[in-house]
Amino acid sequence: MPPSATPHMTPEEFRRYGYAVVDWLANYQRRVESFPVLSQAAPNSTRALLPAEAPQQGEPFELILADVERIILPGLTHWQSPNFFAYFPANSSGPSVLGDLLSSGLGIQGMLWATSPAATELETHVLDWLVDMLDLPRGFLSSGSGGGVIQDSASSAALCAILAARERATEGATNRSGVNQQQQLLAYCSSQAHSSIEKGLRVAGIGSANLRLVEVDETFALRPDALRAQMEEDRRGGATPFFVAATAGTTSSNAMDPLDRIGRVCNEFGAWLHVDAAMSGTAALCPELRFIHKGLDYADSYCFDPHKWMFTNFDCTAFYVRERQRLISALTIIPEYLRNQASESGAVWDYRDWHVPLGRRFRALKLWFVIRHFGVEGLRQYVRRHVAWGRQFAGWVRDDRHFQLMAPAPLNLVCFRHVGPDDFNAELLRRINQTGRAYLTHTRLSGAFTLRFCVGQTNTELRHVEAAWLLIQQTAAQMRLEAAGHNSPI
Amino acid sequence: MPPSATPHMTPEEFRRYGYAVVDWLANYQRRVESFPVLSQAAPNSTRALLPAEAPQQGEPFELILADVERIILPGLTHWQSPNFFAYFPANSSGPSVLGDLLSSGLGIQGMLWATSPAATELETHVLDWLVDMLDLPRGFLSSGSGGGVIQDSASSAALCAILAARERATEGATNRSGVNQQQQLLAYCSSQAHSSIEKGLRVAGIGSANLRLVEVDETFALRPDALRAQMEEDRRGGATPFFVAATAGTTSSNAMDPLDRIGRVCNEFGAWLHVDAAMSGTAALCPELRFIHKGLDYADSYCFDPHKWMFTNFDCTAFYVRERQRLISALTIIPEYLRNQASESGAVWDYRDWHVPLGRRFRALKLWFVIRHFGVEGLRQYVRRHVAWGRQFAGWVRDDRHFQLMAPAPLNLVCFRHVGPDDFNAELLRRINQTGRAYLTHTRLSGAFTLRFCVGQTNTELRHVEAAWLLIQQTAAQMRLEAAGHNSPI
Numbered sequence: 016m017p018p019s020a021t022p023h024m025t026p027e028e029f030r031r032y033g034y035a036v037v038d039w040l041a042n043y044q045r046r047v048e049s050f051p052v053l054s055q056a057a058p059n060s061t062r063a064l065l066p067a068e069a070p071q072q073g074e075p076f077e078l079i080l081a082d083v084e085r086i087i088l089p090g091l092t093h094w095q096s097p098n099f100f101a102y103f104p105a106n107s108s109g110p111s112v113l114g115d116l117l118s119s120g121l122g123i124q125g126m127l128w129a130t131s132p133a134a135t136e137l138e139t140h141v142l143d144w145l146v147d148m149l150d151l152p153r154g155f156l157s158s159g160s161g162g163g164v165i166q167d168s169a170s171s172a173a174l175c176a177i178l179a180a181r182e183r184a185t186e187g188a189t190n191r192s193g194v195n196q197q198q199q200l201l202a203y204c205s206s207q208a209h210s211s212i213e214k215g216l217r218v219a220g221i222g223s224a225n226l227r228l229v230e231v232d233e234t235f236a237l238r239p240d241a242l243r244a245q246m247e248e249d250r251r252g253g254a255t256p257f258f259v260a261a262t263a264g265t266t267s268s269n270a271m272d273p274l275d276r277i278g279r280v281c282n283e284f285g286a287w288l289h290v291d292a293a294m295s296g297t298a299a300l301c302p303e304l305r306f307i308h309k310g311l312d313y314a315d316s317y318c319f320d321p322h323k324w325m326f327t328n329f330d331c332t333a334f335y336v337r338e339r340q341r342l343i344s345a346l347t348i349i350p351e352y353l354r355n356q357a358s359e360s361g362a363v364w365d366y367r368d369w370h371v372p373l374g375r376r377f378r379a380l381k382l383w384f385v386i387r388h389f390g391v392e393g394l395r396q397y398v399r400r401h402v403a404w405g406r407q408f409a410g411w412v413r414d415d416r417h418f419q420l421m422a423p424a425p426l427n428l429v430c431f432r433h434v435g436p437d438d439f440n441a442e443l444l445r446r447i448n449q450t451g452r453a454y455l456t457h458t459r460l461s462g463a464f465t466l467r468f469c470v471g472q473t474n475t476e477l478r479h480v481e482a483a484w485l486l487i488q489q490t491a492a493q494m495r496l497e498a499a500g501h502n503s504p505i
Numbered sequence: 506m507p508p509s510a511t512p513h514m515t516p517e518e519f520r521r522y523g524y525a526v527v528d529w530l531a532n533y534q535r536r537v538e539s540f541p542v543l544s545q546a547a548p549n550s551t552r553a554l555l556p557a558e559a560p561q562q563g564e565p566f567e568l569i570l571a572d573v574e575r576i577i578l579p580g581l582t583h584w585q586s587p588n589f590f591a592y593f594p595a596n597s598s599g600p601s602v603l604g605d606l607l608s609s610g611l612g613i614q615g616m617l618w619a620t621s622p623a624a625t626e627l628e629t630h631v632l633d634w635l636v637d638m639l640d641l642p643r644g645f646l647s648s649g650s651g652g653g654v655i656q657d658s659a660s661s662a663a664l665c666a667i668l669a670a671r672e673r674a675t676e677g678a679t680n681r682s683g684v685n686q687q688q689q690l691l692a693y694c695s696s697q698a699h700s701s702i703e704k705g706l707r708v709a710g711i712g713s714a715n716l717r718l719v720e721v722d723e724t725f726a727l728r729p730d731a732l733r734a735q736m737e738e739d740r741r742g743g744a745t746p747f748f749v750a751a752t753a754g755t756t757s758s759n760a761m762d763p764l765d766r767i768g769r770v771c772n773e774f775g776a777w778l779h780v781d782a783a784m785s786g787t788a789a790l791c792p793e794l795r796f797i798h799k800g801l802d803y804a805d806s807y808c809f810d811p812h813k814w815m816f817t818n819f820d821c822t823a824f825y826v827r828e829r830q831r832l833i834s835a836l837t838i839i840p841e842y843l844r845n846q847a848s849e850s851g852a853v854w855d856y857r858d859w860h861v862p863l864g865r866r867f868r869a870l871k872l873w874f875v876i877r878h879f880g881v882e883g884l885r886q887y888v889r890r891h892v893a894w895g896r897q898f899a900g901w902v903r904d905d906r907h908f909q910l911m912a913p914a915p916l917n918l919v920c921f922r923h924v925g926p927d928d929f930n931a932e933l934l935r936r937i938n939q940t941g942r943a944y945l946t947h948t949r950l951s952g953a954f955t956l957r958f959c960v961g962q963t964n965t966e967l968r969h970v971e972a973a974w975l976l977i978q979q980t981a982a983q984m985r986l987e988a989a990g991h992n993s994p995i
Contacts, residue, residue, distance in 0.1 A: 023816065023879060023887070023963060024599030026531040033527030036603045040610035041516040041523070054622050058852040061626035069634040073880035076600070079873075083607060087870075090623025095612045102620075102842070105864065107612040109514030110566070113526045117573060119605040120530035122585045122597040122818050130592075132544050133580025136551035144559040167657060168862035178708060193712030194684035210840040211863060217838075218668060218861060220710015222683030267842055322864070326513065328612050329866045348707075350700040352592070352757055352948040352957070356935075362548040371708060371861070372658035373701060374595065374812070376819045380577075383569075389513060390563035397513070445846075458842040467842070473513060 032076045039080060040112070047096050047474075051451025054092045061090040092454070097474040100483060101456040103266065103294040103428075104471030108326035114384030115328055118377040125375045128363035129355045135366055138165055138379035141386065145333055148391055149299035149319075152312045155335035157364075162339040164369040165331055165378045169293040170211035172318040172334040175342060175370055177202070177215045177258055179316065180287030182345040184257035190345065194220040199254040203227045203245065205237035205272060207265040209291060234423050235270035235460065237261060243280045256284045261314075263307045264295025267458040268422035268430045268467075271295075271307055278313020290314040293332075294471070297324040298426050301395050304402065307425070315341075324401075324427075324471045325394065327385050331378055334369075343368045401427045401470045404480045408468060411484050417491060421460045427470045430460055433491050437464035439498075446490050453483040522566045529570060530602070537586050537964075541941025544582045551580040582944070587964040590973060591946040593756065593784040593918075594961030598816035604874030605818055608867040615865045618853035619845045625856055628655055628869035631876065635823055638881055639789040639809075642802045645825035647854075652829040654859040655821055655868045659783040660701035662808035662824040665832060665860055667692070667705045667748055669806065670777030672835040674747035680835065684710040689744040693717045693735065695727035695762060697755040699781060724913050725760035725950065727751060733770045746774045751804075753797045754785025757948040758912035758920045758957075761785075761797055768803020780804040783822075784961070787814040788916050791885050794892065797915070805831075814891075814917075814961045815884065817875050821868050824859075833858045891917045891960045894970045898958060901974050907981060911950045918959045920950055923981050927954035929988075936980050943973040 024032070064086045094105050125134035142163030146155050155161045166172045181189050184200060194200070200221055204212045206228040216226050227249070229242045246256045259281050261272040274290060281288040290311060296319020298304040311317060318334040321327035336342045347368040349358075357363050367373050386394070405427035412418045412431045421430040432440050441464055444457055458465050466487075470480060514522070554576045584595050615624035632653030636645050645651045656662045671679050674690060684690070690711055694702045696718040706716050717739070720731045736746040749771050751762040764780060771778040780801060786809025788794040801807060808824040811817035826832045837858040839848075847853050857863050876884070895917035902908045902921045911920040922930050931954055934947055948955050956977075960970060 023883070026534040029534060029599040029602075030527055030531040032599065032603055033531070033606075034524055036606050036610075037520055037523030037527060040607070041520040043610065044516040044519060053619070056622040058618070058622070058847065058850075059626070061623040062630050065627070065630050069638055069876050070880045071882050073883045074877045076603075076878065079600070079877050083870075087623045087627065090621065090626065091611065091613055092619065092621045094614055094620075102614075105612060105614050107609070109519040109522065110569070112519075112606070112609045112612075113522055113566075115609040116523075116526050116602070116606045117530070119597070119602045119609075119818050120526075120533065121581065122595060122602075123581055124584055124592075124595050124819065128548070129543070129582065130584075131580065131582045132546040132548070133551040133577045136549070136580065137555070137577065140552050140555050141559075148559055168864045170863045171861055174708075174861060181710075189710060189712060190707040191712055192714040193686055193690075194710035196683055196685055200683075210838040210843075214836070214838050214861070217680040218664075218709065220671075220679060220684035222679060222681055224682040266840075328609050329614065329864055330862075346704070348700040348704045350756075352946060353700075355946075357548065360548075371661055371664060371704070372820075373660045374658045374819055380573075386559050387564045387569050388566065390560045392561050393513070393563045456842060456845075 035080060047093055048098065050093050050096065052093050052096045052098045052454035053448045053451065054090055055451065056090040061086060095472065097472050097476060097479045098453045098483065099472045100468045100470065101454045103323050103469055105322055105329050106324060106326055106471055106473045107328040108385060108473050110384040110388035111327045111381045114381030118380045121377060123377055125377055126367040126373050127353065127355065127358060127365045129357045131377070134377045134379065135364055137383060138366065139163070139364065141379050141382050142333055144386060149296065150305055151308070151317065151335065152314070154337045155317065160339065161335060161337045163333055163335045164366055166318070166334045166370055167330040167332065169209070169291055169318050169320055169332050170214065171370060172332050173211045173260065173289065173291060174215040174218055175334065175346065176287065176289035176316040177219045179336065179342045179345045180258040181219055181221070183287060183341050184255060187344065199225065200257045201225050201227060201249050201254045202258040202260070203229055203242060203256065204260040205229050205231050205262065207231055207235050207267050207270055208260055208262050209266050212260045231270065235265060235268050237272040237277060239273055239276035239280055242277060246280065246284050250284065256286045258287045258289065260289045260291060263290055263292035264426065268460055269295065269424065269426060269428040270422065271425060273310065274308070274313060275310025278310050281313060287315045288313055290317045292317065292319040294320065294323040295426055297321070298398060298402065300391065300398055304426065321382055325385065326389065326397070326473055327382055331382055346370065397473065404477055405429055405470045408470065408480055408484060415488065421463065421465045429468045430458065430465050431468070432463060432465050439494065440464045440466060443491055443494060447486060450486065452486055525570060537583055538588065540583050540586065542583050542586045542588045542944035543938045543941065544580055545941065546580040551576060585962065587962050587966060587969045588943045588973065589962045590958045590960065591944045593813050593959055595812055595819050596814060596816055596961055596963045597818035598875060598963050600874040600878035601817045601871045604871030608870045611867060613867055615867055616857040616863050617843065617845065617848060617855045619847045621867070624867045624869065625854055627873060628856065629653070629854065631869050631872050632823055634876060639786065640795055641807065641825065642804070644827045645807065650829065651825060651827045653823055653825045654856055656808070656824045656860055657820040657822065659699070659781055659808050659810055659822050660704065661860060662822050663701045663750065663779065663781060664705040664708055665824065665836065666777065666779035666806040667709045669826065669832045669835045670748040671709055671711070673777060673831055674745060677834065689715065690747045691715050691717060691739050691744045692748040693719055693732060693746065694750040695719050695721050695752065697721055697725050697757050697760055698750055698752050699756050702750045721760065725755065725758050727762040727767060729763055729766035729770055732767060736770065736774050740774065746776045748777045748779065750779045750781060753780055753782035754916065758950055759785065759914065759916060759918040760912065761915060763800065764798070764803060765800025768800050771803060777805045778803055780807045782807065782809040784810065784813040785916055787811070788888060788892065790881065790888055794916065811872055815875065816879065816887070816963055817872055821872055836860065887963065894967060895919055895960045898960065898970055898974060905978065911953065911955045917961050918957060920948065920955050920957055922953060922955045929984065930954045930956060933981055933984060937976060940976065943976055
């Protein structure tokens with residue numbers, strides 16, 4: 016006789032505890048501004064509060080939820096705080112969270128069309144919507160030879176682009192028998208491209224040494240002439256230039272690589288062009304900001320992250336290819352236990368063949384919720400505010416003789432520093448973040464330690480941007496006083 | 506002046522709509538048994554209900570939620586139905602869904618320790634708990650040189666294991682300059698191993714031709730003597746056997762590779778041993794079922810999926826390595842904009858370096874909720890029921906002269922077929938699934954079309970297993986009658 020077990024959580028209990036979690040989150044949304052943005056926790060401070068062993072018997076839900084408040088909250092860096100200006104945003108919104116809750120609660124697997132047709136079809140459909148919404152090349156639409164898929168991150172999208180390019184360049188020989196160094200496949204990106212390009216090349220067995228970092232101009236954008244010269248030299252040397260990654264908005268400084276000129280070079284050499292617009296792609300919701308995508312028609316693949324700046328909680332990278340068959344043939348493997356009539360009819364897509372993982376959650380739901388809840392116009396309003404405030408902030412920097420802009424600020428990211436040594440700037444950053452009233456991160460531009468200020472959190476208002484600038488100015492003024500021998504506060 | 510925007514969803518609205526979604530899900534849980542398990546939707550039937558363009562203006566939340574019912578629901582295959590016996594389960598539970606809701610609502614990024622210390626520390630801690638709970642090798646604990654990390658899927662875990670092994674075998678040369686075919690790295694798994702092993706080798710630039718499929722014994726388990734013979738032959742030929750994937754519970758038939766004997770062969774050749782226990786690992790919660798892990802001490806890496814059989818919604822693969830430095834050095838890349846004091850102190854872990862994606866959501870929350878809500882004993886109760894019912898089902902098959910068992914059924918997966926031709930069995934499966942009252946899938950064993958019946962959904966009770974067996978028997982009887990020329994129902 017099988018032993019009996021108590022029901023894990025009845026629908027009625029789920030309703031009660033579900034309400035409690037929703038209440039807790041609504042309350043969190045109200046309080047989030049009151050927490051230090053960057054967690055002040057010391058290493059091991061969370062673990063020190065956790066019991067060494069898992070409980071043998073179940074515990075009351077109320078106790079678990081109370082421990083979120085007591086144990087987890089102090090160890091969080093609040094990415095949903097309106098005072099979060101670090102890295103790139105990973106913003107979110109109510110409709111996204113609730114769409115994601117439905118995905119978790121339905122608990123379906125979208126690996127094959129047959130394992131939940133609506134999951135595949137909604138994903139294809141919403142990614143087609145985004146092509147229109149951002150005015151992306153029509154070649155990315157599912158109605159032609161292209162198509163879109165949700166990946167977990169721009170890093171994974173870059174890896175998939177590299178794999179599709181690798182197989183195209185070697186006519187499938189690499190999947191069959193591995194990378195052949197004699198062919199010397201070479202990849203290219205600017206010195207400012209995201210580290211995921213190099214990581215992807217390592218993963219794909221190409222190696223860092225076969226990535227050429229092309230020099231940039233004074234705006235930190237890739238120089239197409241330098242790209243062409245390098246590719247020509249490499250080809251003369253017998254190598255195969257197979258892949259170019261261009262960036263619409265680099266992570267370091269939001270530099271915009273000239274896609275049109277890069278695209279023409281790629282065409283000339285038969286190299287795959289992947290365009291990474293991880294954060295900045297969202298700007299193309301607004302017609303006046305579509306300059307970031309000029310030349311995107313040349314791209315073989317493209318991605319942007321609704322989970323960065325389009326109010327959709329992580330993970331949700333929208334990845335497009337112009338020839339889906341290139342991607343699928345690079346990634347498909349069909350064992351017997353996954354065969355089914357629908358797939359073999361050829362009438363449906365199985366997204367399992369569009370990325371590395373087999374299983375996949377129903378991520379299109381949250382994206383659908385966000386687009387419908389905001390509407391295209393609503394999304395534009397938010398993006399326009401962020402860009403306006405980013406430019407306003409850049410103006411304040413320009414007007415303050417103690418500070419200097421370190422790069423153009425075409426959208427919502429401003430790179431700047433206090434005049435003087437790197438140490439001063441590093442200490443300035445440390446002090447600002449330690450107040451808990453704002454969170455900024457840094458980069459290095461032209462060799463100099465540079466602060467980054469990125470406006471993109473959903474709930475950020477002008478007052479938060481103003482308060483952050485005041486905090487930066489006051490902290491710097493205090494440091495200048497101290498440096499001059501005065502230790503009293505200004 | 507920046508334009509104004511209406512608040513996207515106030516905390517009060519979030520509470521109201523959050524309650525509505527919780528209600529909908531509680532109601533879904535009550536109704537789930539009434540839906541056809543396998544969606545009966547035709548290709549394009551979901552898309553046909555969706556407007557061609559995204560709405561320009563936002564829509565009422567009530568309307569969006571109503572469309573989930575109207576448009577999405579008919580296109581779902583119900584993985585959380587107690588009548589789901591297909592593939593491997595992807596089961597879930599209330600506490601998991603609510604822990605995941607917190608993760609979505611907090612919206613933090615756990616890529617670095619500093620970007621939310623609690624996310625990293627809870628993950629490390631809960632994965633240490635699991636080492637105790639499953640009695641895994643102590644070498645996987647974070648307190649030594651090993652450690653655990655949550656990956657999205659066993660496929661991604663396999664890829665990471667391959668990369669760590671590849672870099673160990675080539676002393677980092679592959680990351681630097683790519684795969685060198687002259688070294689001829691060779692990988693091994695049984696002919697029954699999951700397709701993700703071959704896919705991972707393709708991704709990693711090793712290629713399918715460098716994977717040796719080792720023959721299996723009559724239980725479909727890898728034959729260690731055949732493995733050793735193959736590795737010896739390959740080494741004599743100048744190749745480098747670098748990686749072996751063993752499976753504790755194959756996807757096709759739940760075969761258990763003999764880890765201890767395979768491990769000794771790996772030791773002899775200096776090959777990395779990765780053990781994939783994607784579904785079956787959860788069984789080790791029960792001391793009497795730990796035979797599945799006998800010999801696991803030899804493993805360099807290991808994974809199992811709480812998102813398959815441990816009541817935790819996708820995605821949540823627990824991946825362990827014995828020497829974390831091997832994994833980290835294979836996957837780390839540190840650009841300036843991710844540098845921070847905590848990381849450079851060496852006192853913390855940055856999980857970004859443990860997998861391909863950079864960004865990562867707070868997945869440990871749901872796992873923590875599940876373990877605490879059920880308690881170790883509560884989890885065991887459910888697993889024991891599933892195993893008892895799986896064995897009971899295997900007994901019924903054995904006792905019915907029309908059916909035959911096709912493989913041992915050590916846990917909760919039963920592989921069986923109706924005596925007679927493949928066509929009969931394929932049609933039997935089609936008819937069963939078309940009733941909507943149960944969902945099974947198939948595989949091929951010893952060349953024969955074989956039905957798979959896997960008991961693992963959270964809400965499955967004995968009555969569901971009994972009803973499914975009755976349905977199978979009756980459908981087959983009807984088909985036998987038809988074959989004998991009688992077309993009337995039995």
